[in-house]
Amino acid sequence: MTVKLGFIGTGGIANHHMKNISENKGFKVVAACDLMADRVKTFAEKWGIPHHYSDMDKMFAGERLDAIMVCTPNYAHKEPTIKALKAGIHVYCEKPMAMNVAEAEEMTAAAKKSKAILTIGHHMRFKPASQFVHKARLAGDLGEIYFGRVCYHRRGGVPWWGAFHIKDKSGGGALIDIGVHIIDLGLWLMGSPNPVQVFGATYAKLAKRTDGQRPNQDPKRAAEFDVDDFATAYVKMDNGATMAIECSWAANVGPKEKQAMEFYGDQGGATLDPLAVYTHRHGQYVDIAPQHLPNPQPHGEATEHFRRVILGEAENLVRPEQTLNVQKILDGIYQSSMTGEPIVCG
Ligand SMILES: NC(=O)c1ccc[n+]([C@@H]2O[C@H](COP(=O)([O-])OP(=O)(O)OC[C@H]3O[C@@H](n4cnc5c(N)ncnc54)[C@H](O)[C@@H]3O)[C@@H](O)[C@H]2O)c1
Numbered sequence: 343m344t345v346k347l348g349f350i351g352t353g354g355i356a357n358h359h360m361k362n363i364s365e366n367k368g369f370k371v372v373a374a375c376d377l378m379a380d381r382v383k384t385f386a387e388k389w390g391i392p393h394h395y396s397d398m399d400k401m402f403a404g405e406r407l408d409a410i411m412v413c414t415p416n417y418a419h420k421e422p423t424i425k426a427l428k429a430g431i432h433v434y435c436e437k438p439m440a441m442n443v444a445e446a447e448e449m450t451a452a453a454k455k456s457k458a459i460l461t462i463g464h465h466m467r468f469k470p471a472s473q474f475v476h477k478a479r480l481a482g483d484l485g486e487i488y489f490g491r492v493c494y495h496r497r498g499g500v501p502w503w504g505a506f507h508i509k510d511k512s513g514g515g516a517l518i519d520i521g522v523h524i525i526d527l528g529l530w531l532m533g534s535p536n537p538v539q540v541f542g543a544t545y546a547k548l549a550k551r552t553d554g555q556r557p558n559q560d561p562k563r564a565a566e567f568d569v570d571d572f573a574t575a576y577v578k579m580d581n582g583a584t585m586a587i588e589c590s591w592a593a594n595v596g597p598k599e600k601q602a603m604e605f606y607g608d609q610g611g612a613t614l615d616p617l618a619v620y621t622h623r624h625g626q627y628v629d630i631a632p633q634h635l636p637n638p639q640p641h642g643e644a645t646e647h648f649r650r651v652i653l654g655e656a657e658n659l660v661r662p663e664q665t666l667n668v669q670k671i672l673d674g675i676y677q678s679s680m681t682g683e684p685i686v687c688g
Pocket of ligand 1: 350351353355375377378382397398414415416418436438463464503504505519603
């Protein structure tokens with residue numbers, strides 16, 4: 343069966359998804375919607391999509407959709423997701439799930455009531471390295487994981503398009519935009535424990551500078567910048583495990599982009615880059631490092647997985663209850679940064 347798909351939001355990530363989806367014969371994109379009439383028209387022409395709209399209600403009324411891709415800014419994730427789920431339409435909603443826990447709870451409740459599936463665009467789970475560590479954990483190679491360190495820094499990587507730098511539209515900055523990826527991946531690779539307490543701090547030291555001295559800076563938008571460009575946190579889980587988090591869009595760090603994911607268990611440890619499991623065999627320390635790892639496009643893997651879940655061929659890997667926990671950590675870090683106190687996760 344071909345899945346009939348509609349897009350809501352036709353900016354950067356929608357075009358990126360279309361590259362993969364246009365090559366996937368299991369999807370037929372029948373409609374697209376964007377508030378910007380010119381943008382959605384260009385998108386539809388570029389990708390050969392028969393119908394386009396600037397009002398999502400008209401798209402829902404005018405089309406027989408099996409599923410939608412929600413590719414709007416963060417403030418506009420909840421509304422189309424809930425409308426679609428109520429209509430029995432499957433949803434792939436971009437990350438972060440929502441602006442805050444309250445919205446994420448509404449979306450999770452709507453998914454529970456619906457026959458349709460809700461999944462969130464955490465494509466990093468689909469990278470072969472993530473899958474390898476996940477399988478190693480399931481096989482017991484790591485034993486009980488009691489600590490994870492997740493880190494994602496960029497040197498000059500503020501997204502200066504769209505609304506990423508405006509709190510009312512995005513809910514936050516670097517933390518909710520890219521911190522969300524590593525928090526989701528870290529929690530999942532640790533076996534999805536529930537967060538119970540969060541202590542964190544956020545900063546906005548570099549991205550809002552308007553002195554014109556930094557490369558990749560947009561001075562006009564920097565003047566509007568009211569979100570974080572750097573965050574650190576420490577999270578305690580209900581199984582006693584802990585996770586340390588660091589992320590930034592703009593840090594005085596060596597590489598243009600730096601990621602580090604480390605997991606420590608009582609039978610073995612693991613890192614994603616370099617990819618290895620650190621354990622012991624026959625009385626010696628042993629590193630297990632896979633060779634010839636494939637390099638598929640992870641967003642394409644994620645949308646193909648969505649299609650297979652819709653057809654009942656796979657279990658939903660990125661479930662709303664899990665991404666609600668990610669949202670609890672994000673909200674906890676923002677609150678903790680404001681109050682200076684540890685926050686109990688609700
Ligand atoms: N998974 C990833 O790797 C990844 C990468 C980039 C962005 N994203 C996420 O995708 C989302 C969109 O990011 P982007 O870079 O494509 O932003 P963008 O600004 O390029 O595009 C967003 C589009 O949504 C439209 N829009 C806004 N409100 C709307 C509404 N109510 N109905 C219809 N259209 C609406 C805007 O007009 C715009 O064209 C964000 O949530 C972002 O976090 C995910």
